[in-house]
Amino acid sequence: MEYATIKELVSLAAAAETSIWQIVLQVEAEEEEVTESDVRKSMLTNLEVMKEAVDYGRQNNIQTGGGLVGDEALKLEKYFASTSEAEQNNIYNKIITYALATAEVNAGMGKIVAGPTAGASGIVPAVVLSIGEYNNLSDQKLVEALFTAAGLGYVVSKKATLAGAAGGCQAECGVGAAMAAGAAVELRGGSPQMAADAFAMALKNLLGLVCDPVAGLVEVPCVKRNAFAAAHAYTASTMALAGIESVIPADEVIMAMTEIGDQMPTCLKETSRGGLAVTPTALKIKADLQ
Amino acid sequence: MSIFEIMGPAMIGPSSSHTAGAARIGRMARLLFADKIDRAVVKLHGSFADTAVGHGTDRAIIGGLLGFLPDDQRLRSSFELAKNKGMEFSLEEVKLREVHPNTAQIILYNKEKAKNLELVASSIGGGRIKVTEINGSTVELTGRMPTLWILHQDRPGEVGIITSILGSYKINIAFMQVYRNRKGDIGSCIIEMDDQPNQDVIKDLEKSEDIFQVRYLPRI
Structure with a gap:
């Protein structure tokens, strides 16, 4: 069994009357010649790393290489503590806090799971862990959602790029949001097709996103962008669960992303020679750091 | 390709190319040398030189030379650990010809055997690396297989x-x-x-x- 497109992934899952995660798990075990139980164990290790990063980032003011970020999740935690219970229980608030926490830990040379990249590593954990906590789901369920995310990202990596230097931030945070959206759908009980629609909608809305990091660091705008992209992923999953479909199929959105990435000027692809990176403030920050 | 290349690796941030790849380059140099490293000279080229400190590229390479994997928390304190272990090191910038923007040149010395090893290696994306030169000879070594x-x-x-x-x-x-x-x-x-x-x-x-x-x- 194999899959090279989102459509194939959905068809395989639908034909077997199962979920995308099940197909992804099965193919991984076959390809790597290991047992499904071993694949689950490896992903559980990733889940543990994700949880630790979120916990650390929520509680600590983190020293980062450039010192441009580090206490955002902590600020949110403090702010929510002063708000109403309804506000504290709002899943979006959990999602943005967790995404910031992970992205800050990453910026501070902490341990994270790159997925699809280190710069976009806050999105998938934020969505998956928040939904898990909100609905009291087992680690096993969360591991399965990580398979959904990984399988969707795997298709992108076969067809396109996951590197900001090649495709801009749409290929990092855009794909991260799309992976998280698909995973969120399956975690919330949606069908494989709904997961594909959520993937497509999330990616569509982040097409064209450039990679213009200040002073070349994975801090500004990267850290806060993880929070926006995570909330964005959850929104896409909710729309898909309600039966809203993506007019453009997921595989075609990936094609569009590649084309846009090719057309995007090099100065906006992780070179720090355009966009936010050349604003007066960014240039001053860069000079001060050197 | 495994899905763990997409949902993974677990690594020390902030950058798969500038941190995880850098650690792997250091570790590969250590494996190639296969003797005690008394002194290491690390020269950084291109983007590695420009953003080394902010990305921890320097600490990651030294950590790799100490044998640490990309997910080892000790990468952060590798400078101090190298001193404790008696490994001298220096870091400098270099301009190399016709190499990838993320490239390092590393020279390792062992006093007892009066031996040294020089290599050039690049971090080519997603934490993957390529050694392109060993002791002046062109090679292509990725470490993706035994x-x-x-x-x-x-x-x-x-x-x-x-x-x-x-x-x-x-x-x-x-x-x-x-x-x-x-x-x-x-x-x-x-x-x-x-x-x-x-x-x-x-x-x-x-x-x-x-x-x-x-x-x-x-x-x-």
């Missing part, structure tokens, strides 16, 4: 001897490169294999009269 690096006499039949020893142990060669600087000089052979060779394979290769060095490099 690899043997063999130095041998450049003469007819030598490569055949190496491959038949591997064949006799049922080890399948996936990729193989042979280099030399001059005809009849020392040849350098890099063999990437599907399977991990055991100690017997390495001993058999070492026994062969015109083989000067056999170095096994596990998947990194």
